[in-house]
Amino acid sequence: MVSYKELGLVNTREMFKKAVAGGYAIPAFNFNTMEQMQAIVQAAVETKSPVIMQVSKGARAYANGTILRYMAQGAVEYAKELGCPNPQIVLHLDHGDSFELCKECIDNGFSSVMFDGSALPYEENIAITKKVVEYAHKYDVTVEAELGVLAGVEDEVSSAVSHYTRPEEVEDFSKRSGCDSLAISIGTSHGAYKFTPEQCTRDPKTGKLVPPPLAFNILHEIEKRIPGFPIVLHGSSSVPQDEVDTINKYGGKLPDAVGIPEEQLREASKSAVCKINIDSDSRLAMTAAIRKYLAENPSHFDPRQYLKPARENMKKMYIHKIVDVLGSNDKL
Ligand code: G3H
Numbered sequence: 001m002v003s004y005k006e007l008g009l010v011n012t013r014e015m016f017k018k019a020v021a022g023g024y025a026i027p028a029f030n031f032n033t034m035e036q037m038q039a040i041v042q043a044a045v046e047t048k049s050p051v052i053m054q055v056s057k058g059a060r061a062y063a064n065g066t067i068l069r070y071m072a073q074g075a076v077e078y079a080k081e082l083g084c085p086n087p088q089i090v091l092h093l094d095h096g097d098s099f100e101l102c103k104e105c106i107d108n109g110f111s112s113v114m115f116d117g118s119a120l121p122y123e124e125n126i127a128i129t130k131k132v133v134e135y136a137h138k139y140d141v142t143v144e145a146e147l148g149v150l151a152g153v154e155d156e157v158s159s160a161v162s163h164y165t166r167p168e169e170v171e172d173f174s175k176r177s178g179c180d181s182l183a184i185s186i187g188t189s190h191g192a193y194k195f196t197p198e199q200c201t202r203d204p205k206t207g208k209l210v211p212p213p214l215a216f217n218i219l220h221e222i223e224k225r226i227p228g229f230p231i232v233l234h235g236s237s238s239v240p241q242d243e244v245d246t247i248n249k250y251g252g253k254l255p256d257a258v259g260i261p262e263e264q265l266r267e268a269s270k271s272a273v274c275k276i277n278i279d280s281d282s283r284l285a286m287t288a289a290i291r292k293y294l295a296e297n298p299s300h301f302d303p304r305q306y307l308k309p310a311r312e313n314m315k316k317m318y319i320h321k322i323v324d325v326l327g328s329n330d331k332l
């Protein structure tokens, strides 16, 4: 058993309390590689922001769970080395799909886990979430649950359709499951293609797709029913069009990729939404920088040469999210 406390990590409890009261959201950035980890830590330290570093099942399969845990431990030490004496870093399991996986992560240094039972029947979702909560709370690990189904297809996380969270269920669900935070479905979705062109309108000037707005009425109804309860938004990448354009310019093919407009995430951050998940924007920032670098420097083959601008570009994006969208800067 490795306790996250020995690694210098923290759980989400205090962080979320402060974020809900302060009207901002904590960034939850997925990481799979050392460069992502470094960029996340540099951005969090420079902006004095708490941060959630999250690991999906796909990340564990790619990078190995043990390595990722040591990377999170390294992230804490790296933050200190960069001049942050008390970093607030959470190591979170993203979309855990079984009690066993959640337990394994809790036993190996994670400070927070998600049990995603959103595709299960309601009672089964409650029962497994509750079992995870009972185990996690013994070790002061916090648990995120999910109610409602996000649309989108992204590796391990897939659902063809979206079912908005039913506000009338959230009170019963949060009470009976004992979860510490609740991911809801109000129109966000995973990946770089969050909406089909048919679901969007087109900006007549740019020709770019304009997505339908998030269901803020549902969010506000949920807030009324469980006041102050920490709410999480998955699938919240904005799919920056300049990165998409760079990728397409240098040989990529991402037609009509579209995300959640940042002003809507800014608005959500002021509510009980206190954790916002971003993965695809990091992938886009990395890929755009690498494609551009290699196209402009065809004779280079040292990975450090193209991973450096990729890391810089991700860091710039993380800082932008923290300062201009979520408002979690200057909170340490
Ligand atoms: O919510 C999903 C995250 O973007 C993780 O994606 O399963 O491809 O690692 P992944």
Ligand code: 13P
Binding pocket: 030, 094, 095, 154, 189, 190, 191, 192, 233, 234, 235, 236, 237, 238, 277, 278, 279, 280, 281
């Ligand atoms: P994006 O695909 O919008 O970045 O969502 C990531 C996510 O929700 C991770 O759980």
Ligand code: ZN
Binding pocket: 095, 157, 190, 234, 235, 277
């Ligand atoms: Zn997600």
